[in-house]
Amino acid sequence: MRSENQSIGQSVSDADRSFIELARRAQIIDAAVETLAEEGYAKASLARIAQRAGISKGVISYHFAGKEELLERLVEQVYERMGAFMEPRMVAQPDPGERLRAYVESLAAYMREHRVQLAALGQVFHNMRNSEGKLRYGVATSEGLYAFLESIFREGQESGAFRRFDVRVMAVSVQAGIDAMFEYWDVHPEHDLEGHARELAELFAQAVRA
Amino acid sequence: MRSENQSIGQSVSDADRSFIELARRAQIIDAAVETLAEEGYAKASLARIAQRAGISKGVISYHFAGKEELLERLVEQVYERMGAFMEPRMVAQPDPGERLRAYVESLAAYMREHRVQLAALGQVFHNMRNSEGKLRYGVATSEGLYAFLESIFREGQESGAFRRFDVRVMAVSVQAGIDAMFEYWDVHPEHDLEGHARELAELFAQAVRA
Amino acid sequence: MRSENQSIGQSVSDADRSFIELARRAQIIDAAVETLAEEGYAKASLARIAQRAGISKGVISYHFAGKEELLERLVEQVYERMGAFMEPRMVAQPDPGERLRAYVESLAAYMREHRVQLAALGQVFHNMRNSEGKLRYGVATSEGLYAFLESIFREGQESGAFRRFDVRVMAVSVQAGIDAMFEYWDVHPEHDLEGHARELAELFAQAVRA
Amino acid sequence: MRSENQSIGQSVSDADRSFIELARRAQIIDAAVETLAEEGYAKASLARIAQRAGISKGVISYHFAGKEELLERLVEQVYERMGAFMEPRMVAQPDPGERLRAYVESLAAYMREHRVQLAALGQVFHNMRNSEGKLRYGVATSEGLYAFLESIFREGQESGAFRRFDVRVMAVSVQAGIDAMFEYWDVHPEHDLEGHARELAELFAQAVRA
DNA sequence: AATGAATGAGGGTTCATTCAT
DNA sequence: TATGAATGAACCCTCATTCAT
Structure with a gap:
């Protein structure tokens, strides 16, 4: 059993897993994602996740060392996928201002x-x-995002395109604006997400302009 | 029992409560505040709140219809106190730009x-x-805040001091920037909160400027 | 709740407990004793103990911090009672040989x-x-018993009544003989327990004699 | 499957098993022995035994009808090996006293x-x-051992070398002394096992002496 | 006004066993 | 032969709530 092997310290990479096991793990993670999104953290018990996946509760314990590992x-999975989506969109933008806009809109x-x-x-x-x-x-988890945004800001400041400002505060605020955009749209599905993104990008374009 | 009366539809205002009851309720709420802040929502059980308040668990059930009412x-209490603090600081600022800055820094x-x-x-x-x-x-709870911020923005736009922008997006973003400032400071207590506030105010001053 | 208080480090002595609480704890301990004796350690779950006590499972958790504390x-309780029974019977025997015999037969x-x-x-x-x-x-738990038996042996050896022998081996063997007597009688209820005890006492009287 | 045959009443002797099957069974038993000795009965799950054997959990179920049969x-295996070791050492001792001493020390x-x-x-x-x-x-399992010890005692009593005593009590006590010797040494590995055995043999030599 | 006591549901986890491959 | 996968029951524990006193 995979999760037992781990308990003796040998971490198991995805490459070592059988196709069927990867599929099950993916299925369970998907069910966990849905449960968390729709019922909230407190209600996202293993029982409910299993119920949504149409499997027995013990199956989760079989494929994951525990709830902690599942989460x-x-x-990891969500982060990886998001990163894979974002990266090519970022490198394509040489100008700091464009890169910031691309970040928000992507x-x-x-x-x-x-x-x-x-x-x-x-x-x-x-x-x-x-x-x-x-x-x-x-x-600490957001530190990577902050560092990335700060690198954009510094580049703009050095080229003279951006005014002088505290890059950490700006990074935190940009990320907060994006997160809030998501939450607002999540609650108001009819909200114009892309319009919001354009406005937000313009907002920060003005805010950083020299 | 007070909380039972409420459950059959007769709402009880604070004015109807004895001094001692108000004191107990305040004490319990304070203990709940501390528990939530330090241990998180999931760990904030009635037992832990009672323990922190130095009272029996049943007392909470006596003074509140349930955990739901307590929260x-x-x-309400936190909101009221914050409003009482903010209001005089807002009305003292006739200029929209100043009012926005005062909002952030207050x-x-x-x-x-x-x-x-x-x-x-x-x-x-x-x-x-x-x-x-x-x-x-x-x-929905933030709707009041958004409406207040939007009124500032519209006033600035009508006077020509602010550029044209989507006031809802701006309001959501300002509030998000403020909330993020709190969370960042909460995790990094050594962070310069007042400096952050000044930077944030300047950020949005630039963002709304015509 | 008693067991919760303990979780913040304040140990609670029996003197601080109400009569009714002491009664419940005693009732639960009694049920645990019966369950352990009749069904064995592995089957002595909280559920079974509660069932035997005729109470809900949660009551045990209410009165004890956990299964560990219950056990x-x-x-402690069994040890205390046994000690209270044994002590007067020991001090009444000035002669080492008689004290050993009294130990076995008591x-x-x-x-x-x-x-x-x-x-x-x-x-x-x-x-x-x-x-x-x-x-x-x-x-380690038996160390006290061994020390007591060894003190008897040394006294007998010093007075010349006992021969020279390894007091630790003798203590371990005496205690083992007593424990085995219990287990044998536990399985064979018709076995002559008092006769066994007399034989055992005589056995060791011969074994230690100079 | 071998173990299934057995469950419908056809017992399978070792002679009917292939070499590879016997090897597997021995390997599994060895792993079970280690797990029981080092982790205790409660923790000796099939999963842990399989893990120690480096095999899949299902293999155990394949080779044994269940955990019960494995144990x-x-x-049986431990008993057989111990008997094979002991028997020649016993028959070599014609004198009852020597046979008792040989039993303990062997x-x-x-x-x-x-x-x-x-x-x-x-x-x-x-x-x-x-x-x-x-x-x-x-x-009941010890009945064989008791019978063997009793035969020694009776022989000694009949020859007049041993005094009159209850042979069952003596047998139970000798075996208990030996078991306790093992447990004491198991917990205190530095303990002088052979010295203990000599002392124990002398103890019972004194105890049975006419 | 307050308490201690009790409940029952639900939490995550471990387990022996079964089964298709 | 052997495996990985899955099950369902039982484990201990925490919780919000109820109730008699």
Whole structure:
């Protein structure tokens, strides 16, 4: 059993897993994503996840070492996919201003197609805690995003295109604006997500302009 | 029992409550605030709240119809106090630009002194759900804040001081920037909260400028 | 709730407990004793213990911090009662040989009246393990008994009444002979327990004689 | 499947098994022995045994009708090997006193070389229960040992070398002394096992002497 | 006005066993 | 022969709520 092997310290990469096992794990993660997005973290018990997946509760324990591992794999998966979507869109933009705009609008495009994944991600980020009671995914998780945004801002500042401002505050605010855009659209599905993204990009274009 | 009366439809205003009852309710709410802020929503059980308040678990059930009512009163209380703090600081600013800046910086000042209350509020907002599984406090709760910010923006746009932009997007983004400022400071206590607030105010001053 | 108080570090002595609580704890311990004695350690789940006590499963969790505490209190209680029975019978015997005989025969007398308690104790001793997998009550627990027996042997050796022998081996063997007497009688209820005790006492009287 | 045949009443002797099957069964039993000795009865799940054997969990079910049969074969195997070791050492001693001494010291010699097997045996003896909750291996299992010891005692009594005593009590006590010697040494590996055995043999030599 | 006591549902996890491949 | 996959029951524990006192 995969999850038992792990308990003796040998981590198992996806490459070592059989097709059928990968499929089951994916199915379970999908069910977890839906449950988290639609019922919230507190209600996302293994029983409910299993029910949604149409399987027995024990199957989850068979494929994952525990709930903790399931959620961590879920986060990894969502992150990877989002990164794979974003990266080519970023490198194509040489100008810092364009890169910032592309960042905002690409994320909106991703949201449009992956609403439940991102909603689930938010639940895990805001709620999952380690055994000491600290948030498992805290601000430290966003550090990568902040660093990326800050690199854009510094480049713009050095070229003189951007005014002088605190890059950390700007990064935190940009990311907050994007997250809020998602949450607002998540609650108001009729909301014009792409329009919001364009306005948001323009907002920050003005905010950073020299 | 007070909370029972309420459950049969006769709402009880604070004016009808004895001093001692009000004190107990306040004590319980304070304990709930601390527990939510320090241990998170999932760990904030009635038992833990009672333990922190130094009272028996049953006392909470006596003074509140249930956990749901306790959390709702908690939200009300925090909101009221924040409003009482903010209002005079807003009316003193006739200029829209100044009012926006005052809004951001006054909230930062409030955060500085009421960190745990706001952290608890965030926990309830992000987690509390009604019996149908929907978030009890969703974006609808922020509608008042959005409306207030939008009124500032419209006034600035009509006077020509602000450029044309989508006031709803701007309002959502301002509020998101403020919330993110709190969360970042909450996790990084050494972070310069007031400096962040000034940068944030300047950011949006630039963003709305005509 | 008592067991919750304990979780914040304030140990609660029996003197602080209400009569009714003490009665419930005693009732639960009694049910645990019976379950352990009759069904064995592996089958002595909280559910079965509760069933035997005629109460809900949660009541045990209410009165004890967990299964671990229940079993530790059980061991304490059985030990205390046995000690209270034994002590006056020991101090009344000034001669080492008589003290050894009194030890064996008093324990047999105690077994006669407290079969299930001792059977339960044996289950816990042989099976209860701490979180690291080590036996919770190992040989260390018997150290007190060994020391007591050794003091008898040394006194007899110094007076010349006993021959020279390894007092630790003798102590371990005496205790083993007594434990085996209990187990044999536990399985063969028709076995002559008091006769066995007399024979056993004579056996060791011969074994230690100078 | 082999183990299924058995379940419909056709017992399968080792002679009917292929070499490879016998090897597998031995490998599984060895893994079970180690697991029982090191982790205790409660933790000796099929999963853990399989893990230690480096095989899949299902293999055990294939080669044994169930956990029950595995443990029974384990007991048989350990017993057989111990008997094969002991028998020649017993027949070589014509004198009852010497035979008793040889019994004690030979068992100590066997313990020295087969610690884990005997520890595993103890776990099974003290814990394994049948479906009715009774100990699978109780005192009845020791009946053979008792009978053997009693035959020595009677021979000594008839020749006048031993005094009159209850042979059953003496047999139970000798066996208990030996078992306790093992357990004490198992917990205190630095303990002088052979010295203990000599002392124990002398103890009972004194105890039976006319 | 407050308490301690009790409940029953649901939480995550472990387990022996079964079964198709 | 052997495996991985799946099951369902039982495990201990936590929880919000109810109730008699």
